[in-house]
């Protein structure tokens with residue numbers, strides 16, 4: 205646990221993407237104060253020397269928490285949940301439950317984000333930058349559909365959240381992936397639409413959506 209009551213400077217870099225939303229969301233879930241630097245992708249703001257010194261991969265989100273500088277949205281969600289979550293159980297502590305938590309985090313990041321939704325984004329919406337690749341995008345849609353069925357089965361067997369009774373950081377990752385899929389017109393099963401509808405009213409999610417608005 206982080207030192208109780210000790211003020212530390214917390215800065216979150218990035219806004220405007222599902223990946224940055226994850227970081228805003230976990231901070232809001234725990235009502236943690238932070239300064240937002242809402243830099244956006246493909247604006248040149250991730251390429252400045254100031255930001256490159258913070259994250260050499262020139263990507264958002266990045267969380268600075270005191271002397272810790274952390275990139276990777278899933279790592280940020282898990283770190284904040286562990287460091288500041290106390291009894292909230294946003295990340296399980298028992299080894300087997302923790303392992304299951306990581307399973308779903310990695311599943312979301314690989315199967316539903318990098319390997320599928322982001323392939324579609326790259327080669328459809330951003331084809332002017334990354335090239336058109338209809339076969340790759342079509343295959344990514346099919347893979348997403350197949351993997352979504354795994355999530356559906358798990359939720360049907362033991363919901364309402366991906367680890368069962370308790371909402372965790374893995375639900376933050378999963379929700380943002382499924383919501384991005386819907387925006388790309390990827391069909392998702394009804395059980396998953398119900399899951400999204402269940403999570404949507406969370407105050408922290410709504411506040412994070414506001415905080416994640418790109419700078420005008």
Ligand SMILES: N[C@@H](CCC(=O)N[C@@H](CS)C(=O)NCC(=O)O)C(=O)O
Nearest residue numbers: 221223245246250263264265276277
């Ligand atoms: N695996 C990383 C991916 C981060 C990532 O690719 N971020 C994109 C925006 S969604 C970015 O910063 N791109 C740099 C740019 O376009 O300037 C994560 O989940 O945090």
